[in-house]
Amino acid sequence: MVAGAVVGDDTFPLIVGAALVLLGAYVLLLARWPEARVLFARGEDRRRLLSSGGALVAYSVLTPYLGYTLATLAVSTALYFAMGGYRLWIALLAGAATTGALHLAFRVWLLQPLPTGLLGI
C-alpha cells in the first residue's frame, strides 16, 4: 500500500484470503461433500496416460533446443505411438504428415513466430 492511502494492492488479497479461511472453517466443521467413487487408470490405460503426459513435458523442454518443427515431429510420432498404439513406422509417417500440415498452416500461412531452436529450423 502506498503511504497515506487507505486501500492498495493488499486490500483484495486480504479479502480473498479471509474468504478462503472462512470457507476452510466451513469445510472442516460443517460441509458434507457429495460422495463419488473415483477410479484412476490402471494397466495399459495408465501407461498410455503417463507416456502421453511425458511426451508433452518433453515437448516443452525440447522445443527451445530442437525448434518447433523437429520437436513436433518427435512428439507427434511419440503420441501416435503411445496414445494411438500404432506401429512405429506408421506413427512416424502420421507424425511427419501432421508436422507438415501444422508447419504449412502456422508457419507458412499464418506466419506465426514459432521457436527455431539451435539448428534454426
Added chain:
Amino acid sequence: VDILGNLAGGFAAALSPVNLLMAVLGAFLGTVVGVLPGLGPTAAIAILFPLTTVLPPVPAIIMLAAIYYGAMYGGSTTAILLNIPGEVASVPTCWDGYPLAQQGRGGPALGVAALGSFFAGMLGVVALTFFAPFLADQALRFGPPEYFALMVLAFTVVTSLSGSSLARGIAVALVGYLLSLVGQGPSTAEPRFTFGYTNLYGGLDLIALIVGLFAISEVFLGIEEARAAIAQKIRNVFPSRADLRESVPAILRGTGIGFFLGLLPGCAPSVTTFLAYDAEKKVAKVPERFGKGALEGVAAPEAANNATSSAGFIPLMGLGIPASPPLALLLGGLTVYGLTPGPLLFQRNPDFVWTVIASLYIGNVILLVLNLPLIGIWVRITRIPYGVLGTLILLLCFLGAYSVRNSMFDVGVSLVFGLVGYTLRKYYWPLAPLVLSFILGPLLEKYLIQSLSMSGGSPLIFFQRGLSVALLLGAAALLCLSLWLMRPTVGRVETAAVAEGADIS
C-alpha cells in the same frame, strides 16, 4: 440507439468474405469437435481457441461464437446417436434420443433437434439485438461502486456453474481470484505473488489456463475412457408432418423455459434442459412414453439448451456476465483481444458488437444449412480413433498456449493446469467458476479499490447509492432463486454426470 441501423451495419461487416469464411469455418470446426464423443461446447472452444488467436479480433470472436453454436449442434448428434452427452445439459436429450435412434428414428430425432435449436437460437439472437443495447445503456450510468456490485452479481453465476456442490464451486472460484492476483498490483504496478520470478510479472495467461484446464485434461480423461464409437447409418433427417405436429409445441415450450430462465445470470443450460424435459413429461397425455423414444423428449431440452445459451449472450454482451462455462470462455476471448466486456463494449466498440451480433444470425442459418445435409459426415467423424484425435488436440494445445505471448513458460503453465484440471475433474470439482473468477478478478479488484478510494476506505459506499444497493439486492435475490431452481435438478445432474461421464465443468 438506432438498433436497426447498427444491425444493418453489422450485417454489412459480417457478410464480408473474411468474416463469412470464419463463421462457416467456425461452425464447421465447432460441429466437428462437438460430434466427437464426450466433447461438449466448453471443450470445443478450449481446443479451437488457439486457431483464433492468430486472427484479428472481429473474425476471431465471430469464429469463436460459431464454434460455440456448432459444438452445441454437434453435441446433440452424439447424444442421440451414441448416448454420449458432451455436457450435462445434453443428458436429457440422450434419454429419448438414443431410444429413438435404436428404433431407427435417429434421423427425425436429429432433424427435430436441429430445427428446435435453430428456432430457439434465432429467438435468443433477436432478443439480444433489442435487449442488450438497452441493458448496456442503463449500465452506462454506473460508477465504480455500481460496477463492483455488478461484479458481485456476476459471482452469483458460480451457483449454476458449481454442479452438485456450491461449496466446491466457491472454493474453486476463490482459487481463481487468487490466481488472478499474480502479476502487477493495480495501484502501484509493483510485482505481487511472483516470488521473484520474472515470467510471472505479466500474470498468468488466460489462454494457457483455459487450454490446460479444459483441453489437455479432456484428452487425459479421453485416454482413460478409450472413447470408441459405433455409429449407425442415417438415411433421412427431415421429420415428417406427424413428427412436426408432435414436436413443435414442445419446441415452443422448451424455448420459453430456456429463454426466460436463461436471462437470469445464475441459470445455466444444465438446469433448464432438465426443467424443460420435466415440464414436457408433465403436460404429456402419455408420460410413460418418455425415456422410451418420445420425440418431444428430444425437442424440448434441445430447444431449451439453445434458448438458454442464446439468452446468455444478453447478460454477456450487456453486462459482461457469462451464464455458462462456454460463455465464460467467450468472455475470456474478448479480454484476450483487449475488449472490455460489459456495457462499455457497446459504447467503445459498437462496430465490433454489431458485427458479432449479425454474425450470430448468420451462424444459426449456416448451421441449419450445413448440418442436416452433412449428417453422414458427422456420423463418420465419430469413428476417428482417439489416438489420432488426442494427438491432434494436444499439438493444437501447445500452439494455443504458446502463440498468445510467444512464451514457452505459458506452455509449461498449460501443462501444470492440465494436470490440475484432470485431477479436479476426476473428483467432480467444477472448473468453470475458476475461469470466471480469474477473468472477473482484476475487474472486481479495480472497482473495489476505486470505490474505497472514493469513500476514504468505508465499505458503506456500496449501500449508500441506489443503483449499487439494487444490484446487490438483485444478486442476493438471484442467488436464492438459482438455488431454488437448481434444487430439484442438482441431484440428477450429479447422478447423470457420474453415470455418463459427462462434464459438469
